[in-house]
Amino acid sequence: MSRRSISAMLTTTILLVAGPALASTNVIHVGGVCSTTFGTVIDFGGVNEVTPWVDQRSSMATATNQLRDALDTYCQGAESCYIYAYSNGGAVLSRTLSLYGTGQWNIVAAYTGASNEGGSELSDEFGFMADWFGSCSLQANVGVSDHRAGWNHHDTDGTLFYMGGGNTGDPETSWILPGRDDGVVAMHSSGGYSSVVDQNNVCGPGKWDFHLPFDWRGNRQCSFSDGHDRMKMRVLECIAYGNC
């Protein structure tokens, strides 16, 4: 056997062996404020669950750059992605796509649970945020004006955002949050509305471009009867088991 034929055979072997792994679909999970990784995930069939390091303890800039790195890694070339973002992870995702997205990432769609894309009124009430999330400096910079004036939310780089919001409220905090809420974020935020008005659910008009109510195989959910903590897994469970 010639050296050339061995080389060709080896190349074929490597391509055959490595091919399926490279042409993969990843589900990237992004957690909430004060988190560094998502933590527990659901092990879906047919995709790779990824929990990249996205540090939301100190600044949106840090988190944005780390998520950008993750998208470069898992959503380019032969790899495609879904993204699931919880709470302030929804803001980090929106910000990353708006600042840096130029069509380079193969993102099929994004799903969010209790997204803080429109900011939380609790951010100005530092004590409330600390009660919910523990203390980190970024808590004081995830308010409504911080996020809404912070970047162009309509530009998701063409990625559809399917957004799920909780509505159970919390007697300690709901009086600060306009409309219905999950105790930490109001529907104007979790539903991707482009203005701050009272909203009962995520299905009304007036959203940022590319922002839609949560919908998985016809299971369109205008609101979930859950609080903010529970919302972290609620949307994923709806996708996984259909118990929406």
Added chain:
Amino acid sequence: MSSRQRWILAGCALAACVLLGGTVVGLRGTSAVHSGDTAHTPPPGDNAAEARRRFGGVPPRLHDAVKPAAFNPPDNIRSDYRQATVYPPTSRPLTWDRHRDLIEWNQRYEYPKRAQTTPGVDVLLTADRYWAIGDDEVELIFSATRAGHPIRPRSLDLYLVAAAEDVSVPVPMTRRGDVYAVTLQLADLIPNATRTVNVRARAVADLGGDAPEVLRINLGYTPASAEPARFTGTFRDALEDGSLAIYAGVEVTKPGWYNIDANLWDARGEPVAYTRYKGELAQGRRDVRLVFFGKVLRDHGSPGPFVLDQLRGALIDPQRDPEHQWMRPLDGAYKTAAHALEAFSPERWHSEKKERLLRGL
């Protein structure tokens, strides 16, 4: 096959297995955890394996013993995506009801809320803008009301804090009608800033309750010395591939990745479209191409001339926090040449990525 060739073959096969294993391990996120807290990012195209090692390092834990169904894309994504991408992602219709945040792009979103310390009182701390650029004047406003009627706090103290610059200064507010306000230039209070800084305004008001009421809001301030480029005020426009392209002159002093936004209005003063430029700008005088997609203009139905307004932009510097190093927004607007409505293309947006995604759904 010689013995030497067999060894080469075995070695390469082993390498292929290691490569595959490493890929799968990386995807599953079981490689070493990187706990660095850096805002620095590798440049685009950096080695993917290195990025996996750095950022894919936390193993996911299974949530449930019940195996869920495969994660196949649902049918509605295809139709939703097709409907959403009639226009390109960065050149789309502008409307009063859904895009006011792009028209009043520097507005704030505070509103009166119940005081925590004093029953029956509503309080508000806000400002007339979120971003202050160069010598912008910022007006800060405090109000307190009971049953809709303004009340006077027993005391009111306002502090501006720029932690990164080690600045914390008291700022007196004075009564202006029903509210308390102060107008100031952040350049006077934070003279040594050389980049965009976060500024926190903190008001402490004695409203007669159990404790002082504390309110906080944030602002962003780009000092004049950090402005990375300027709009020169020169423009030209042209019909290109059925769309309207407006070339806005900029003089770039700090090269890098820019976001530049603008809105288009018709002759009646109605909003027509918004557009974005995202890309690298080199140092020197440049023309930034702002594209208003033909079908957006065609569907709106107004002929030219159009007016380009709310032209603003920032250098997005990933080494900074915040990243936005703002340019001074253009003071004024640009009126385009007249273009017949029929000159704009009625075609939907097409792109290779769009077709690829639709094929995969």
